[in-house]
Amino acid sequence: MDQTKPVTLSFLVLFLAACLSITQGKLFSYKASEEAEPCILADVDFTLYLAAERQGETLVDALVTSEDENIKVFGNCGPYSAILELIFPTGVNWFLTFRQEDDQEASYIQLVQITPAKLFGEAVPVKDPQVLSDPHITDLGNATKSYECPVPEIVEYEPLTVTTTKFNFTAIANVSYLHVQGFNVIDGNFSTSVLCNAAMTTVSPTPTNASFTTPSNASTTVETTLAPETTTAAPTSTSMKPTPKPTSSPEPPLKLYTVKGDGVTCIALQAALTLDIKYPVQGKGKTKMAKIFVPENSKSSGNCSLSATSQDLVISFFKDWKLKFVFTSTKANLLGSVLSNLNEEKQNHPKYKISQIQLVGSAEKELFPGTTWPAGTKLTFTSTKSDFPDVNPNKAYYKCSSSLKTKLGPNADLKSQQLEVKAFNRDNKADFSGPSANCAADSGSSKKKTYIIIGCVLGAVVLLSFIAFVVMRVIRRRREEYHRL
Ligand SMILES: *[C@@H]1O[C@H](CO)[C@@H](O)[C@H](O)[C@H]1NC(C)=O
Ligand SMILES: *[C@@H]1O[C@H](CO)[C@@H](O)[C@H](O)[C@H]1NC(C)=O
Ligand SMILES: *[C@@H]1O[C@H](CO)[C@@H](O)[C@H](O)[C@H]1NC(C)=O
Ligand SMILES: *[C@@H]1O[C@H](CO)[C@@H](O)[C@H](O)[C@H]1NC(C)=O
Ligand SMILES: *[C@@H]1O[C@H](CO)[C@@H](O)[C@H](O)[C@H]1NC(C)=O
Ligand SMILES: *[C@@H]1O[C@H](CO)[C@@H](O)[C@H](O)[C@H]1NC(C)=O
Ligand SMILES: *[C@@H]1O[C@H](CO)[C@@H](O)[C@H](O)[C@H]1NC(C)=O
Numbered sequence: 306m307d308q309t310k311p312v313t314l315s316f317l318v319l320f321l322a323a324c325l326s327i328t329q330g331k332l333f334s335y336k337a338s339e340e341a342e343p344c345i346l347a348d349v350d351f352t353l354y355l356a357a358e359r360q361g362e363t364l365v366d367a368l369v370t371s372e373d374e375n376i377k378v379f380g381n382c383g384p385y386s387a388i389l390e391l392i393f394p395t396g397v398n399w400f401l402t403f404r405q406e407d408d409q410e411a412s413y414i415q416l417v418q419i420t421p422a423k424l425f426g427e428a429v430p431v432k433d434p435q436v437l438s439d440p441h442i443t444d445l446g447n448a449t450k451s452y453e454c455p456v457p458e459i460v461e462y463e464p465l466t467v468t469t470t471k472f473n474f475t476a477i478a479n480v481s482y483l484h485v486q487g488f489n490v491i492d493g494n495f496s497t498s499v500l501c502n503a504a505m506t507t508v509s510p511t512p513t514n515a516s517f518t519t520p521s522n523a524s525t526t527v528e529t530t531l532a533p534e535t536t537t538a539a540p541t542s543t544s545m546k547p548t549p550k551p552t553s554s555p556e557p558p559l560k561l562y563t564v565k566g567d568g569v570t571c572i573a574l575q576a577a578l579t580l581d582i583k584y585p586v587q588g589k590g591k592t593k594m595a596k597i598f599v600p601e602n603s604k605s606s607g608n609c610s611l612s613a614t615s616q617d618l619v620i621s622f623f624k625d626w627k628l629k630f631v632f633t634s635t636k637a638n639l640l641g642s643v644l645s646n647l648n649e650e651k652q653n654h655p656k657y658k659i660s661q662i663q664l665v666g667s668a669e670k671e672l673f674p675g676t677t678w679p680a681g682t683k684l685t686f687t688s689t690k691s692d693f694p695d696v697n698p699n700k701a702y703y704k705c706s707s708s709l710k711t712k713l714g715p716n717a718d719l720k721s722q723q724l725e726v727k728a729f730n731r732d733n734k735a736d737f738s739g740p741s742a743n744c745a746a747d748s749g750s751s752k753k754k755t756y757i758i759i760g761c762v763l764g765a766v767v768l769l770s771f772i773a774f775v776v777m778r779v780i781r782r783r784r785e786e787y788h789r790l
Contacts, residue, residue: 335379335382344382345382345389345485346485346490350372350482351478351481354367354477355417357425357428367395371391385404385405386404387487388400388402389401396419399416403488410447411446412443413442413443418434420433420434431469438463445487450498451484451497452484452486453483453484453485453501454484455500460480462477559575561735562603565609572727574630576721576725577721578620578628579719580719584668584673605621623666630659631662632658654696655729661688662711667684668682669681687713688714696727701739701740703742704742705744705746706747707746708746
C-alpha cells in the first residue's frame with residue numbers, strides 16, 4: 306500500500322493544478338475546469354492586516370494584499386452557493402462565500418482563514434487553521450447581476466472558529482474596490498452591476514448643526530448621486546474617490562412599544578427604529594434618501610385579537626404616520642391548533658412570526674427636503690417578505706442586537722437596532738427574560754455556519770471521490786500487472 310500514497314498525491318497535485326488558475330492581477334476568476342468559462346469573477350483591491358495578540362499586546366503582525374504574487378485561486382460553483390478562495394503562499398486564505406435564495410437575491414460574506422504557525426512563525430506555534438468572519442452578510446441584490454463597490458470599506462473580521470485560547474487574532478481588511486459575481490456569469494464577463502449603497506449615498510456637504518439638534522424630527526438627509534444600474538464597465542482605479550466618513554450622526558431613540566388587552570400585554574417590542582426612504586427630487590430620475598427616526602414621542606396601540614391567529618402593533622408619530630407590525634401565529638390548521646393548544650397550556654405563546662410591516666403617512670416638505678412630491682402625498686410602503694424568522698414556543702422572545710434591515714418595498718427600508726420583541730404573550734409582563742431566539746446577524750450566525758459547512762462538505766466530497774477514483778485505478782493497474790506476470 307505504501308506506493309499508492311505518492312501516486313495518489315501526485316494525482317491530487319495534478320488535479321489541483323488543473324483546477325487552479327494562477328492569477329497575479331486584480332481580476333480573480335474561478336473555473337470548474339480548464340475548458341470551462343469562469344463561473345465566479347472577483348475584481349478586487351484589498352489589503353488585509355493580520356495580527357496575533359496576547360494580553361492585549363501585539364506579538365507579531367503581517368500584511369497580505371491583492372497585489373501579492375502567487376495568489377492561487379480555488380473555488381466551487383453551485384446553483385445556491387458559490388465559493389471563491391484566494392490562497393496566499395503565507396498561510397492565509399481569503400474566501401468570498403456567495404449564497405442565492407430562491408427569490409434570486411444574492412448575498413455574500415467574507416471569511417479569512419489563517420494558519421498561525423505558517424503566517425506568524427515560531428512566535429505563534431498554532432498549526433490548526435483559525436477562521437475569522439465578516440460579521441455582516443452583504444446583500445448583493447439580483448443574482449443575475451454583478452455587484453460593484455468603488456467605495457473603500459473596512460472589514461473587521463470576528464472569530465468564527467478559533468481553537469486556541471493562548472492567542473487572540475485580529476484581521477482587518479481595507480477593501481478599496483470590489484466587483485464580484487458568484488452566479489450567472491455568462492461568457493466570462495460581468496453582468497451589469499448593482500452598485501453598493503455606499504456608492505449611491507454620500508453625506509450631504511456640511512449638514513447644518515440645527516438638523517442634528519432636533520433628533521425628534523427628520524434628522525439627516527443624504528444625497529443620492531444615483532448612478533444608473535446599467536453601468537457596465539468597472540471604473541478604473543483612478544476614478545475612485547474615497548467617500549468622506551459621515552460625521553457622528555445622532556442615534557434613533559430606543560423605545561418600548563406595547564399592546565395591551567384583556568389584562569395581558571400581548572405584544573412588547575423594544576427597538577431603535579430608523580426609516581430610510583428614497584424620494585424624488587428635481588431632475589430626471591434623481592432621488593435623495595431621507596433618514597427618519599421613529600421619534601421619542603411616538604405612541605403605540607394595536608389589537609391583541611385582530612383575528613384568531615393575528616395581532617398587530619401600530620406605532621403612531623408625526624401628524625399621521627403609522628408603522629404597523631402584523632404578527633401571525635403559524636398553526637397548521639384547526640385540528641392542529643386544538644392539539645397544539647393542549648400542549649401550549651404549559652407554554653407562553655404559540656409559534657408565530659412577523660408576517661407584515663407597513664408604513665403609511667403623508668409626505669411633508671420638512672421630512673423630504675426638495676421633494677417633487679406634492680405636499681400631503683399619501684405614502685404607503687409594505688414589506689414584501691419579512692426577514693424575521695419564526696419564534697418557537699420554547700423561546701420567550703426574539704432578539705437582534707445587530708442592526709437589522711427590512712425592505713418595505715423597493716424605496717424604503719426599516720432599520721431596527723437593539724430589537725427585542727414578543728407577541729401572543731399571555732401574561733402582563735412587558736419585559737424580556739428567558740431564552741431568546743436570536744437573529745443570524747448576532748454572533749453564532751447560522752447562515753455563516755451553513756456557508757462553511759457547505760464549503761467543507763463540497764471540498765471533502767470532491768477530494769474523497771477523487772481519492773477513491775485514484776485508489777481504484779491504482780488497484781486496477783496492480784491487478785493488470787499481477788495478471789501479466
Ligand atoms: C483575548 O481577548 C479577551 C477579550 O479582550 C481577553 O479577555 C483575553 O485575555 C485575551 N486572550 C489573550 C491570550 O490575550
Ligand atoms: C432579476 O433580474 C432578472 C433579469 O433582469 C429578472 O428577470 C428578475 O425578475 C429579477 N429578479 C428579481 C428578484 O428582481
Ligand atoms: C483604504 O484604501 C484606500 C485606497 O487604497 C485608501 O485611500 C484608504 O486610506 C484606506 N483606508 C484605511 C483606513 O487604511
Ligand atoms: C465579453 O467580453 C469580451 C471582451 O471585452 C467581448 O469581446 C465579448 O463580446 C464579451 N461577451 C459578451 C457575451 O458580452
Ligand atoms: C452645535 O450646536 C451646539 C449647541 O448649540 C454647540 O455646542 C456646538 O458647538 C455646535 N457644533 C458645531 C459644529 O457648530
Ligand atoms: C380588534 O380587531 C377585531 C377584528 O377586526 C375587532 O372586532 C375588534 O373590535 C378590534 N379590537 C380593538 C380593541 O380595536
Ligand atoms: C418637529 O419638532 C418640532 C419641535 O420639536 C415640533 O414642533 C414639530 O411638530 C415636529 N414636526 C413633526 C413633523 O413632528
